[in-house]
Amino acid sequence: MYDYEQVTAFLGEWGPFQRIIFFLLSASIIPNGFNGLSAVFLADTPEHWCRVPANLTSEWLNASIPLEMRGGRQVPSRCRRYRLEALANFSALHLLPGRDVNLSQVEQEKCLDGWEYSRDPYLSTIVTEWNLVCDNDWKSPLSISLFFVGVLIGSFVSGLLSDKFGRKNVLFATMGVQTGFSFLQVFSTSWEMFTALFLIVGMGQISNYVAAFVLGAEILGKTVRIIYCTLGVCIFYALGYMLLPLCAYFIRDWRTLLLILTLPGVLYVPLWWFIPESPRWLLSQGRIQEAEAIIQKAAKKNGVLAPDIVFDPVELPDLNSQNQQSFSILDLVRTRNIRCVTIMSVIIWMVISIGYFGLSLDTPNLHGNIYLNCFFSALIEVPAYTISWLLLQHLPRRYSMAGVLFLGGCVLLFIQLVPAHLHVVSIILVMIGKFGITASFSIVYVYTAELYPTVVRNMGVGASSMASRFGSILSPYFVYLGAYDRFLPYILMGTLTVLAGILTLFLPESNGTPLPETIEQMLRVKGIKFKNTSKPERKTKNGEENSVILKTSSF
Structure with missing residues (x-):
């Protein structure tokens, strides 16, 4: 040959x-x-509030925006203002807002004249x-x-x-x-x-x-x-x-x-x-x-x-x-064992993608300097990739990936327990979570390629990679939920990541074992009884090469 x-x-x-x-x-x-x-x-999205075009005094302009609870404190509303006709009537009576008049009973309305945007830190965004x-x-x-x-x-x-x-x-x-x-x-x-x-x-x-x-x-x-x-x-x-x-x-x-x-x-x-x-x-x-x-x-x-x-x-x-025998995408779910591997791989890839892109896109919402937070989010990927390479070289795949997923998921769940004034601790926990999820993203490519047999390896990694794309599509909406509850994205991403870590423990261990050539030679999923089948006898050169070449993009 x-x-x-x-x-x-x-x-x-x-x-x-x-x-x-x-x-x-x-x-x-x-x-x-x-x-x-x-x-x-x-x-x-920078800070914003309703534009008030009416000819009001500075006191009434400041009082024209109602307060709302956000992040545990009262702040000016982003989407509502007091009805301008009522404010103009009160202003014409020379009353002072907050002292001579109770504005809580004044009717509110949407921002009919647009919005004013803070110029810090952006001069403009698409928003x-x-x-x-x-x-x-x-x-x-x-x-x-x-x-x-x-x-x-x-x-x-x-x-x-x-x-x-x-x-x-x-x-x-x-x-x-x-x-x-x-x-x-x-x-x-x-x-x-x-x-x-x-x-x-x-x-x-x-x-x-x-x-x-x-x-x-x-x-x-x-x-x-x-x-x-x-x-x-x-x-x-x-x-x-x-x-x-x-x-x-x-x-x-x-x-x-x-x-x-x-x-x-x-x-x-x-x-x-x-x-x-x-x-x-x-x-x-x-x-x-x-x-x-x-x-x-x-x-x-x-x-x-x-x-x-x-x-x-x-x-x-x-x-x-x-x-060679022709195989189709249906072969990824034809037998009970490969079906379990496919379902678990799809779920794990999707969860990892949600966590990675969710944390990356959420950096502007962290406390502190948004530019430093984004830089640290990028910098933490360098040791994450290095550690994942070392883990792949020396430790079992299953425990390596489960370990970094548990690390990433658990620290994200702990963020809600950090006191509000300890902003630095929250940022550190987010970066540790990003570290764990990024490391798992690097490991999962090699691990998945080793689980599937040569005859369907390309389709198996491709289907898992496609699942990760759906995860990335969903990730902006996990960040979007932070507008309603600041900790909700971390709770959801942390919970899903921990569950993905638990799911990983049921996958077979591929480190040090010959790459399967056929579906019958695949390693068995843990916790499911199967009939005895022939074990793989050798590790082919072609199969070894595929585990690397068929790895696709994680970004």
């Missing part, structure tokens, strides 16, 4: 060619970090631009949800396009889509236009990530590939995420901020001449000479002598010579 790894072994694992590919592809992920979570600042408050406050989370709908669509489309047109072509085309449509968003004239463009940006964002991920996984050798898949792209994503609050701190207008976040995409155009197409994909398309040229060039860059003929055309047909 034709073995790509063996044929190209002369290149080595970590030469100049591999280092360039590793860092350039990882760097292409940086814009995904600040574009993917830009809504944290673009769609945030202030199109008055997405009060009766229209549902539009802001909907914009973010539709971005993640675009991510869901892009997850489906990117794989098909990449297989048909090539990894490199799709990578740069989708980077162009992300950059181009983000630029058009700057000139949005309505909320509807902004949201429609945001959906397309989401499609380009995930497609770019997946294309870069697959391209690197197919070019790099096995040892470097594992580091690239678990640390390289993830940490560079976190680096882009950390740049987001830095830019937002100096640029407080949403249009200018979005423009600044979009422009770096243009800087990636020259990478076209440094990043090659995947030789594996070229071979699968019968383009042997192009694949040969890339490998010869890589050998020259690494300073090694390549054979005169790297890929023998006679052996190439062996790549597609195996006739």
